[in-house]
Amino acid sequence: MKLIVCVCDYSRRRHFYNRPLPDRIQVLSSGEGNNQAKIKTVRRLQLELDAVIGNYVLREVLQQQVLHDLLLHDLGVQLLWLAFRPPERLAIDYKWADMLAHTICRHIELEQLMCWLSTLGGGYSALGDQFEGCAQAAGQISLQQLTIGLRLGDPFVQARCKLYYSISLIQRGQLRRAKFLIRAQYRFACGEHKKHDRRLVHMCLGIWQRLCYEYEQRQRRRLIGKSK
Known part of the structure; x- marks a missing residue:
């Protein structure tokens, strides 16, 4: 199982990483000819970050397996929600x-x-x-x-x-x-x-x-x- 990462940008558009195939509906029980369906829920960790810092966090989560396993297995986080806000001060790469x-x-x-x-x-x-x-x-x-x-x-x-x-x-x-x-x-x-x-x-x-x-x-x- 992979950790799903969702990035919400300034325009509230969502960008997903490691999202699995859309197979989220499971049939739980059946009675008198009616099937009762329920959408599978996931445990979410939501963070609101500065856009510059958030990009570093996103890169670390996608590239570092240790951090990925820590969130997914140790903390039980299945969906990491990163909400980006505009930085208070724009950083200039002088070099x-x-x-x-x-x-x-x-x-x-x-x-x-x-x-x-x-x-x-x-x-x-x-x-x-x-x-x-x-x-x-x-x-x-x-x-x-x-x-x-x-x-x-x-x-x-x-x-x-x-x-x-x-x-x-x-x-x-x-x-x-x-x-x-x-x-x-x-x-x-x-x-x-x-x-x-x-x-x-x-x-x-x-x-x-x-x-x-x-x-x-x-x-x-x-x-x-x-x-x-």
Whole structure:
């Protein structure tokens, strides 16, 4: 038998824990064709507690078997009724607030750094068609953005950074590496995340068209070279 715990919140709504199946009606006796039924009663212990303290009590009762056995077997309590009232003074978790503020500030700084690198990488990528050094610099910036994306933990940011790097590979003539990289990101975009970021799908398709164009130009140069 388990100890039933009922929590009554501020709105007088009841939340039950360890409640058994609703089999509470027993037939006690029968006479002249009429059955007499009675609802089984349970011994209840009712406590009105501060909501903060009450949550600690609730956790201890549900997790500590010793306290559970003490209430159920030694004291004979079958239903523990916890009525929560608003705390007189709200407790502020300053340690958690500091950790959260530090995480948010760090996230904002990384986002700003990502924006600056995107602007700088776009400039180098625009010049990468004419100058190989600019294409290589754009690729290094994309790798730095990927490092930031890994720290942010956002898979969509990581996928976009890999696509930026594939553009640098195309500009440097490494078409095979770019092909596998674009295909991997397209499979990711068309998977379970397709509804979340359609822009990633369009990016893959656009860069793939650029890759196909470079393959056509390479094949044309080979044919011209053979004809000579």
